[in-house]
Amino acid sequence: MDQLGFALTVALLRGLSLLPYGLVARLGSAIGAALYVLPSRRKRIVLVNLRLCFPDKTEPEYDDLARNHFRHVVRSYLERGIQWFGSAQSLNKHVEIDSKIDLHDKDAPPTIFMGFHFVAIEVGCILYSTRLPAASLYTRMSNARLCDLARRQRGRFGAEMIERSTSARKIVGLLRAGKPVMLAADMDHGIDNSVFVPFFGVPACTLTSVSRLARLGHARVVPFVTKVLPNYRGYKLTVFEPFDDFPSENDAVDARRMNAFLEEQILDCPEQYYWVHRRFKHRPAGAAAVY
Template sequence: MSRVGVAALWLLHWLPLPVLAACGQALGRVLWWFARGRRSVVLTNLRLCFPELDEGARRALARRHFGVLGRSLLERSLLWWAPRARLLRLVSFADEGRVDELLAGGRPVILLAPHFVGLDMGGTRVTMSFDIVSIYARQSNAVFDRWFFHGRSRFGDQLLLAREDGARPTVKAMKAGRPFYYLPDMDYRRKDSIFVPFFGVPAATITGLSRLSRLAGAAVVPCVTRMLPGGQGYRIETGEPWADFPTDDVAADTLRMNRWLETVVRTMPEQYYWVHRRFKTRPPGEPRLY
């Protein structure tokens, strides 16, 4: 069955992006109705993070999320098989020179890349410009694991590490001039995490951004990938390096990251990865939310 799915994706990658995007939106509507467990997770997350919205508005937002999620699943086929020239047309990279300048000046760089649905599209586009270091989580399905790994490493000389490898090889790679494409905004249980608010809800959040920035002397550059409407492609937006970061207060640094992320999420709330159980780890004594 896995090979059938991969074959179907291979066929779909030949479609023009507007047609592929429409197919993805249709897939999202199917997922909305049949992926009931994930639909419940999304609605719970939106209830917690957007209490100001009524139930109808939250369900409408959830439906839009499934639409862009379906797109991201099918458009992943482009990352696996589309030629370099096509990807360069589909994914623009705003302010790419900002990263070049930091690296040319000998400054290690952390690209802070939150979990929006365009994350992998942005990551592949970044690897077309830089040899990076990133964390790769192996997939339980061997067929899909092969293609996920292929998609993230097919351009350039990429260094994909396991989370179990620890901080040392990542810091070494950054000091050697590899930008670190870093995704620190998921619930990784209690290890290396502290509870800080995310949309006002205590969330187990890893403190790696502050620690790795300090260890490597790295600049933190926000790196957000937006999925554009109507099959227009994607845009990577890089911000100015964070000033006065890191500080001596790891909790304050981690809270700063979450507050920044909240601001970005509000600019495209349907594109954040709401199917993830972001609040599954609770402070002692608090009930489960899912």
């Protein structure tokens, strides 16, 4: 992205942040449906993932689910304007919160907030930082300008943005100092520090970082999920009870437990999970590539 393209992107996002949420959401949904009609690499990835994870569906069901997913994905890109440039008051107005723990507890034990890549994950992470100091792990984007913009806007309410490649020692230090750390471990980041465990019955390369960091930082692991509410009513952030007896002494057992929890959440709104990601990019030895 050249300088002009970047400037236009920022201007677009700023402009979208000034529009009513419902209008932006409807516009994104319409664009997503239109783009689904066109052949694309991302469309093929979505359909491959759906066929692997839901083998009992029919072709019309795959098509319908994939189209609804495109609606949500493109909509989430446009809503990024509100999320990155909207005020804290605006964000709080659009998010309904259901938390099983006290989010204002300044004496809480070391905590890892474990998120998952639903289309609304962005707003859930940003919202928490409007309430208490937190650190959030991110993956560097290939476009440096866009990456810097995302990091700056995601952290504008005080969140400490930490690149995923940062040493575990720093993250453990933050946990022991009482600063919650938000991270997601449900994407394929390569076989290093990962194990293959089932995800909807398919071996998926799954990070073990949550277990290792929780063990080193003596931290509880609290899952959270942000989902899009129907009828353009905004979002719902659900913060669950901490995982019991987690981490165990077996990283593979813990990884499977994370995937099982995620599966339950996906079944509630399968169109909102981030199927455009190549979740099965890396395969076990001897297994054929799927993309």
